[in-house]
Amino acid sequence: MSLINLTIDGVQVQAVPGTSVLEAAGQAGIKIPTLCYLKEINEIGSCRICLVEVEGARTLQASCVTPVTEGMVVRTNTPEVRQARKLNLELIMSNHPQECLICPRSTNCELQQLAAELGISELRFTGAMSPYEPDFSSPSLVRDPRKCILCRRCVSVCENVQQVSAIAPQERGFDTVVAPAFLEPLGNAACVNCGQCALVCPTAAIHEKDQTGEVWAALADPEKHVVVQTAPAVRVSIGEMFGAEPGRVATGQLVAALRKLGFDRVFDTDFTADLTIMEEGSELIKRLQEGGTLPLITSCSPGWIKFIEHFYPDLLPHLSTCKSPQQMFGALAKTYYAQKAGIDPSNIFVVSIMPCTAKKFEAGREEMNGSGHRDVDVALTTRELGKMLKEAGIDFNSLAEEEYDSPLGISTGAGVIFGSTGGVMEAALRTAYELVTGETLPDLEFHAVRGLEGVKETSVNLNGTTLNVAVAHGLANAREILERVSGGQEYHFIEIMCCPGGCIGGGGQPIPTDREIRARRAAGIYDADRAMPLRKSHENPAVQALYKEFLGEPLGHKSHELLHTHYLARQKY
Amino acid sequence: MSNGCACHTQLEPEQLNEVGRIMEPYRGQPGSLIQVLHKAQNAVGYLPREVQVMVSEGLNVPLTRVYGVVSFYSFFTTKPKGKHKICVCAGTACYVRGANQLLNQLEKDYHIGPGDTSDDGQFSLDVVRCVGACGLGPVMTVDDDVYGRVHTDKLSSILEKYAKE
Numbered sequence: 001m002s003l004i005n006l007t008i009d010g011v012q013v014q015a016v017p018g019t020s021v022l023e024a025a026g027q028a029g030i031k032i033p034t035l036c037y038l039k040e041i042n043e044i045g046s047c048r049i050c051l052v053e054v055e056g057a058r059t060l061q062a063s064c065v066t067p068v069t070e071g072m073v074v075r076t077n078t079p080e081v082r083q084a085r086k087l088n089l090e091l092i093m094s095n096h097p098q099e100c101l102i103c104p105r106s107t108n109c110e111l112q113q114l115a116a117e118l119g120i121s122e123l124r125f126t127g128a129m130s131p132y133e134p135d136f137s138s139p140s141l142v143r144d145p146r147k148c149i150l151c152r153r154c155v156s157v158c159e160n161v162q163q164v165s166a167i168a169p170q171e172r173g174f175d176t177v178v179a180p181a182f183l184e185p186l187g188n189a190a191c192v193n194c195g196q197c198a199l200v201c202p203t204a205a206i207h208e209k210d211q212t213g214e215v216w217a218a219l220a221d222p223e224k225h226v227v228v229q230t231a232p233a234v235r236v237s238i239g240e241m242f243g244a245e246p247g248r249v250a251t252g253q254l255v256a257a258l259r260k261l262g263f264d265r266v267f268d269t270d271f272t273a274d275l276t277i278m279e280e281g282s283e284l285i286k287r288l289q290e291g292g293t294l295p296l297i298t299s300c301s302p303g304w305i306k307f308i309e310h311f312y313p314d315l316l317p318h319l320s321t322c323k324s325p326q327q328m329f330g331a332l333a334k335t336y337y338a339q340k341a342g343i344d345p346s347n348i349f350v351v352s353i354m355p356c357t358a359k360k361f362e363a364g365r366e367e368m369n370g371s372g373h374r375d376v377d378v379a380l381t382t383r384e385l386g387k388m389l390k391e392a393g394i395d396f397n398s399l400a401e402e403e404y405d406s407p408l409g410i411s412t413g414a415g416v417i418f419g420s421t422g423g424v425m426e427a428a429l430r431t432a433y434e435l436v437t438g439e440t441l442p443d444l445e446f447h448a449v450r451g452l453e454g455v456k457e458t459s460v461n462l463n464g465t466t467l468n469v470a471v472a473h474g475l476a477n478a479r480e481i482l483e484r485v486s487g488g489q490e491y492h493f494i495e496i497m498c499c500p501g502g503c504i505g506g507g508g509q510p511i512p513t514d515r516e517i518r519a520r521r522a523a524g525i526y527d528a529d530r531a532m533p534l535r536k537s538h539e540n541p542a543v544q545a546l547y548k549e550f551l552g553e554p555l556g557h558k559s560h561e562l563l564h565t566h567y568l569a570r571q572k573y
Numbered sequence: 574m575s576n577g578c579a580c581h582t583q584l585e586p587e588q589l590n591e592v593g594r595i596m597e598p599y600r601g602q603p604g605s606l607i608q609v610l611h612k613a614q615n616a617v618g619y620l621p622r623e624v625q626v627m628v629s630e631g632l633n634v635p636l637t638r639v640y641g642v643v644s645f646y647s648f649f650t651t652k653p654k655g656k657h658k659i660c661v662c663a664g665t666a667c668y669v670r671g672a673n674q675l676l677n678q679l680e681k682d683y684h685i686g687p688g689d690t691s692d693d694g695q696f697s698l699d700v701v702r703c704v705g706a707c708g709l710g711p712v713m714t715v716d717d718d719v720y721g722r723v724h725t726d727k728l729s730s731i732l733e734k735y736a737k738e
């Protein structure tokens with residue numbers, strides 16, 4: 001393919017045909033400011049912040065949607081360009097609430113940062129504010145249309161990456177608003193609470209529901225025994241809240257930070273991830289042996305669960321009946337752990353630190369009370385934990401590493417990899433192989449199910465039976481697999497995660513989260529796995545003890561009561 | 574899902590069948606959305622929720638996008654025409670003599686704006702260009718009756734008569 005030659009700010013640049021001027025400039029180290037643009041996701045040229053001068057063109061061009069052409073001469077830094085960008089930004093700001101001091105996105109807001117970078121020092125225009133009130137109806141997210149700059153990134157993610165289409169621009173002119181159909185509250189819409197919209201929103205127009213107040217209150221209550229669990233994917237991202245590189249494994253510091261915050265016990269969701277493998281693996285083997293509904297599909301991801309409940313209710317029998325690791329943890333904390341520690345379960349308060357906004361919804365599902373109490377009291381996102389640590393003045397990166405408490409803090413590498421797409425599958429295969437064949441796995445890394453490819457498939461030979469497995473992450477990819485299943489393709493076991501990249505790319509993770517950051521966090525997850533002395537769930541001694549002392553056997557009566565659940569067919573509209 | 578929403582009215586099965594027939598040639602064609610909505614509105618008179626859902630399913634367009642188009646173009650309406658049709662003249666003379674106050678009053682007392690229908694389904698409101706009775710401004714018509722010098726204090730007594738019918 002022949003390259004295209006152009007000049008940007010006097011520098012000779014070569015670019016592949018089809019490249020935008022913005023990208024070509026970026027490759028040459030020239031930064032052009034952007035606002036609505038989101039690589040490969042939202043390239044619609046609506047905000048006109050990325051204007052540049054193109055010789056021969058009558059007007060300034062939006063560089064994010066202008067393809068390079070041979071011999072093009074581009075200037076990105078002329079007085080006209082700077083002035084036009086500023087003017088466009090001032091107009092965007094003219095109806096924006098001046099609330100930075102009390103805004104959840106302050107210091108992590110693209111609009112705020114852009115205003116600083118473009119040197120806006122006065123508000124020359126003031127327009128009418130949005131007529132729409134904030135929407136608190138969703139258990140996971142808050143919509144604040146007053147802070148919406150109508151960049152449509154959230155809409156692109158929701159429609160294309162997730163194919164949920166819960167929100168779109170409605171009405172027109174000054175009344176334009178990004179909202180569900182009929183301007184219904186988000187909590188009533190067929191939204192799966194994935195928070196991918198919040199992850200890409202440049203402002204605070206969509207953000208997670210802040211529940212840190214409830215956790216501060218529990219920590220301050222002397223009656224409450226407050227235990228915390230940390231999801232696998234949080235250890236490779238929490239450092240980013242404090243300026244660390246994405247993917248740095250900070251497990252020991254995470255534990256130390258949570259102790260400093262005042263949690264009575266610091267446990268690990270990885271423990272119940274291992275337990276999930278025991279239960280779900282047994283379920284798979286049972287369905288294979290007894291002719292149950294196949295393929296079996298994983299059920300760890302609450303956004304995915306709500307998706308199938310709304311859009312493919314006829315496929316619900318394929319779902320594993322296993323609760324997610326978060327919910328298994330809550331149920332055991334208020335039964336097994338309460339008994340062992342001699343604490344009245346009604347005084348135990350369970351907090352989860354999750355990379356996920358849908359976990360808030362899951363924790364609130366009516367049926368999640370197998371312990372006789374609310375299994376999980378509050379699910380916080382990685383971002384909310386970061387805020388609490390800052391508020392407490394904890395300097396995360398300088399903390400000395402500490403160890404999780406036992407028994408619910410003991411885990412294996414198989415539990416850690418739940419944090420990345422393909423991880424549940426790999427963990428299940430490690431265990432299923434050894435349980436079915438009675439032999440030791442020669443190589444316990446299943447690279448075919450790793451990586452950010454949207455749909456991954458492989459076959460594994462278990463004692464002469466071929467197991468066809470598939471992995472999808474991101475709901476557009478999930479749809480593709482479900483269509484294949486409906487079309488009769490033969491699979492035995494499928495892992496589906498709601499968010500692109502799996503939990504490392506969850507809607508509760510630090511902002512920004514993009515493809516490259518996802519890849520680095522995934523690498524961190526596999527590093528953490530390799531560093532674990534045990535890497536197969538069935539070898540977890542605490543899980544073995546749990547079965548011996550309390551549960552009996554996988555899929556037994558107690559498991560059924562505490563660790564398994566049922567689903568609900570929901571309407572699409 | 575939305576209860577108590579005025580646009581969620583029950584349609585006759587015959588009307589729904591009609592929408593189905595209209596849509597048939599366009600199945601799976603998202604590009605025909607506006608055209609189909611036009612035809613559906615012509616057939617049914619308005620675009621209630623269930624019609625929008627049918628169109629969404631039939632054309633394979635997300636409901637958010639269907640509603641986005643319906644709420645963007647002022648010629649689409651989600652409410653049936655009211656029993657009685659009010660027109661307020663917005664010609665210059667009437668405007669000067671207080672047509673605007675009249676519209677504000679209608680909004681305030683009957684929650685009804687131009688192109689809209691009152692929640693009880695009694696009245697729909699349109700704004701029209703000069704009706705040729707400039708001397709009598711502000712002028713309002715209700716069905717076939719013309720009223721002149723309708724100042725805001727007269728409004729309720731005029732509409733009361735129709736509301737009873």
Ligand code: SF4
Pocket residue numbers: 096097098099100101103104105106107109110111112147203204205
């Ligand atoms: S969204 Fe950004 S610019 Fe707007 S108030 Fe919040 S921090 Fe400030």
Ligand code: SF4
Pocket residue numbers: 141154157158162164165166167190191192193194195196197198
């Ligand atoms: S949470 Fe997910 S499904 Fe809901 S609006 Fe946001 S992107 Fe769409």
Ligand code: SF4
Pocket residue numbers: 147148149150151152153154155178197200201202203205206
């Ligand atoms: S909610 Fe956020 S992402 Fe969506 S259009 Fe508004 S500013 Fe953009």
Ligand code: FES
Pocket residue numbers: 033034035036037044045046047048049050051062063064065
């Ligand atoms: S970033 Fe190019 S138009 Fe918004």
